[in-house]
Amino acid sequence: MAPSISFIDTDKLKTFVVDDGHGVKGLSELKIKPLPELFVQPIEKRLDMSKVVPHESIPVIDMSDPEDPEVMKLICDAAENWGFFQVVNHGVPIRVLDDVKDAAKRFFSLPADEKKKYLFKNNPTKNVRLVTSFIPEVDKVYEWKDYLSCFYVSDDEAFAFWPSVCRDQLLEYMKESEPLIKTLLKVLITRLDLSKLDETNEPFLMGSKRINLNYYPICPNPELTVGVGSHSDVSTLTILLQDETGGLYVRKLDSDNWVHVPPIKGSLTINIGDALQIMSNGRYKSIEHHVVANGLENRVSVPIFVNPRPSDVIGPLPQVIARGEKALYKHVLYSDYVKHFYRKPHNGKDTIDFAKV
Ligand SMILES: COc1cc(/C=C/C(=O)SCCNC(=O)CCNC(=O)[C@H](O)C(C)(C)COP(=O)(O)OP(=O)(O)OC[C@H]2O[C@@H](n3cnc4c(N)ncnc43)[C@H](O)[C@@H]2OP(=O)(O)O)ccc1O
Numbered sequence: 001m002a003p004s005i006s007f008i009d010t011d012k013l014k015t016f017v018v019d020d021g022h023g024v025k026g027l028s029e030l031k032i033k034p035l036p037e038l039f040v041q042p043i044e045k046r047l048d049m050s051k052v053v054p055h056e057s058i059p060v061i062d063m064s065d066p067e068d069p070e071v072m073k074l075i076c077d078a079a080e081n082w083g084f085f086q087v088v089n090h091g092v093p094i095r096v097l098d099d100v101k102d103a104a105k106r107f108f109s110l111p112a113d114e115k116k117k118y119l120f121k122n123n124p125t126k127n128v129r130l131v132t133s134f135i136p137e138v139d140k141v142y143e144w145k146d147y148l149s150c151f152y153v154s155d156d157e158a159f160a161f162w163p164s165v166c167r168d169q170l171l172e173y174m175k176e177s178e179p180l181i182k183t184l185l186k187v188l189i190t191r192l193d194l195s196k197l198d199e200t201n202e203p204f205l206m207g208s209k210r211i212n213l214n215y216y217p218i219c220p221n222p223e224l225t226v227g228v229g230s231h232s233d234v235s236t237l238t239i240l241l242q243d244e245t246g247g248l249y250v251r252k253l254d255s256d257n258w259v260h261v262p263p264i265k266g267s268l269t270i271n272i273g274d275a276l277q278i279m280s281n282g283r284y285k286s287i288e289h290h291v292v293a294n295g296l297e298n299r300v301s302v303p304i305f306v307n308p309r310p311s312d313v314i315g316p317l318p319q320v321i322a323r324g325e326k327a328l329y330k331h332v333l334y335s336d337y338v339k340h341f342y343r344k345p346h347n348g349k350d351t352i353d354f355a356k357v
């Protein structure tokens with residue numbers, strides 16, 4: 001039974017949404033209108049729909065034969081020119097993808113008292129966090145999104161701490177996507193003059209993984225807020241599963257225009273993150289993306305962030321610099337880079353300034 005609360009008081013609203021485990025999902029279910037001030041984003045943070053180019057999209061790449069030189073070229077070109085692409089025939093079973101979307105819905109359908117156990121303050125581990133907005137302690141205006149973030153340490157740790165209603169499906173999705181991740185990285189590093197993916201480079205290319213379950217509930221005034229504000233990921237690569245709702249927009253390289261990423265059944269969306277932009281000395285691009293709020297449908301998405309290990313020092317790869325390129329980025333400790341990301345609200349591509357020479 002939904003509580004009857006006046007949300008004119010922002011502190012009470014934050015308590016309901018953030019501390020009591022209701023999330024924006026709980027607020028959405030109260031069907032209150034208009035959208036509370038806390039979620040009303042300044043105009044410059046909303047997506048300007050007049051900047052959306054209607055008939056263009058990011059590349060869609062068929063991965064049936066990833067060793068075909070034509071396919072390898074398409075992947076490297078997409079990483080250079082778009083920073084984003086979709087893959088089909090990627091080898092991750094569709095049943096696994098469907099199960100993980102169902103698992104996400106199951107987690108967010110739990111009663112608030114159950115979900116509340118996964119808030120940082122209530123949880124015995126740092127590695128699992130239920131969050132509303134991006135960083136509620138830092139965001140002045142909230143994003144219309146709840147998410148569960150799980151940093152993978154080991155299966156045993158996941159069995160101990162990840163929510164049992166979704167744990168097996170998340171682990172299966174992570175396991176089944178591993179060959180795709182390796183294939184993509186193997187292809188991408190050829191253009192960086194690394195001969196193969198091996199024990200010398202695997203740790204900093206794919207040494208840690210984080211999986212998020214994103215839930216964007218129906219919003220009373222979607223045009224006034226954002227699902228996720230414009231940002232680039234801090235990962236090496238992100239493997240994103242989205243449902244059939246749509247709403248993800250990607251900035252076109254070096255332009256003020258945006259394109260929609262249309263949901264394609266069975267596809268996965270791949271994007272380059274800041275870590276790979278830095279390691280490739282700017283050849284591969286981590287691109288700004290944005291999710292709009294939706295007035296009619298709930299949406300789920302499930303990104304796997306493939307990262308260096310927190311203890312890795314990242315910078316332009318020696319093989320790239322050996323070609324005579326001037327280094328555009330400094331060497332930084334990856335955990336310092338990620339902490340910097342988590343200390344400020346989403347703001348386009350500004351995280352990467354932290355590593356600029
Ligand atoms: C777009 O919306 C998003 C996006 C995202 C994520 C996007 C990505 O690209 S995620 C890839 C993240 N990379 C990793 O997780 C790499 C590996 N992990 C690490 O390096 C570490 O786990 C760490 C993140 C640096 C944390 O290290 P540690 O020092 O051991 O742990 P803490 O002391 O707990 O955290 C330090 C600092 O970071 C804040 N923080 C950590 N994790 C999260 C989180 N999941 N959500 C929010 N904040 C986090 C933590 O509060 C600490 O801050 P202080 O200021 O107190 O130091 C994700 C969500 C989106 O909406």
Ligand SMILES: O=C(O)CCC(=O)C(=O)O
Nearest residue numbers: 214228242248291301303
């Ligand atoms: O929900 C989406 O489609 C994208 C989410 C996203 O960009 C993220 O979690 O980093």
Ligand SMILES: [Fe+2]
Nearest residue numbers: 231232233289
């Ligand atoms: Fe993202």
